[in-house]
Amino acid sequence: MLASPLSLDIRSGAVDNLSALLHERYISTTGSVLVAVGPSQGEEIWARIADSLPDATLFRVLDASLASAGELQGVLGERGYDAVVGIGGGRTLDVAKYAATRAALPMVAVATNLAHDGICSPVASLEHAHGKGSYGVALPLAVVVDLDYVRAAPRHLVSAGVGDVVSNTSAIEDWMLAHRERGEPVDGLAIAFARTASEAILRRTDSVESEDFLVALAEALVLSGMAMSVAGSSRPCSGACHEIVHAIDQLYPGVSNHGELAGVGALYATLLRGEPERFAQISECLARHGLGRNPLDIGLTEPEFVEAVMSAPSTRPDRYTILEHVGLSTEEVAGRVSELVALTS
Template structure:
């Protein structure tokens, strides 16, 4: 009963104790509410899925809105995660579950279409976001890894944590900005992501994240080293600081 860290702790405790647990999130800041993985420090580790998930939309409405917007950002970032997974399948033959990939791409698209409703805290919009986050957890269970939910944009977030430990931005906010950058690198419709994030009031640039521009550039250029076992667009395009700066400027993430 609580937020992301508490639910993650419960998942690990349930795994070690070999007992079931029910997830009752009081905020929806990321997809950890339903996944079979728990974040320890930077990396996620295998845990157990909840036996059941109870989410009261009235409680979510009363939670800090910033957490809901961060959950929106985390869900939108699945678009680039799936693109990275498909790229890895094409380039190096990594296994991909088309079913898991389709779940997250479809869920992310639905959430983007629900942006205005989510911003207005309408029940239908919140239900769409909650269900999308739950299905993302299910997609990870199907895939047997975090691949359908975590790609270059999450590696960017982890790099920010290493390079700028005093940051105050949330994981979902960082992944959202990472998805802007990485969707640009993928030649995706990145303006659509920016527009949706602005509708819900989530950060779209370094000033809103309160992170120096040079850290943004360095994080994007070094993100590929966070998980060398995970092939992404950062490897495919061999992103260095010069390329990272161009991407950040072109997308408005930095001025």
């Protein structure tokens, strides 16, 4: 059986239908929901819909930490809530997904940007005292993407999602490599979802200024989340590209954002595979959307990126990717990073 959201609503003005969605889909028959909002647009959306949810309780998510998620879980235990509604960016949604899962309550995701595939993924990325961890969670029961708020978000928080989606192409190749070299089982349906998402964005020539593109990007991010749900892990959307992301997060916290880093990681991994046509396709797509393609574009020096690549495999020691397969020395990695910079400058 395939776990999936009951509802997916991507359009302008979608938040105005939130109360009806909760009732008509039997997510909340009493209207007793806890609404977790992030700063800025989350607060704005709450002000817009508060009158339609008179029995709802507001919870403000201050940061994407295990502590915040634990606090939200504690509040959920104070009364008999029907569901959790998370309103905001990926950080807010991750906190809401984690707390709702631990409290065994359904969760509705109302996304205000399209920065990465956490909108509908079975994974929550949360900070703790020793860094950042990824935690298994239940999929949102419904997903709402109001394009009015997506368009109002900073451009980089929308275009960044492009990098996360196109990195699926690299992650799929890593999964197939692990299948050939290590006998790791693959899931054809998960690959179909992940590949459909990435190809849909790679082959478009319009940009985030186009409503049609925003719909396609939102659908692609949801498909990526579905791919991970089918696989039972992040495998179809996370390979060497995301090992590099996690290494950069650990070594140089605050550099760029998840989606843009995933795009750079995918481009480097594609270079290692010796796939010039795919490399050119990904590079052109990232450039078209104003995303970085090499370490200099994201504020890192070449030696810093080399250090991240060398430590990347340790972030997911159970995962076999092109990084583990080629096993390059520090000097060899430095040469390939210089090649990446030369090809994309």
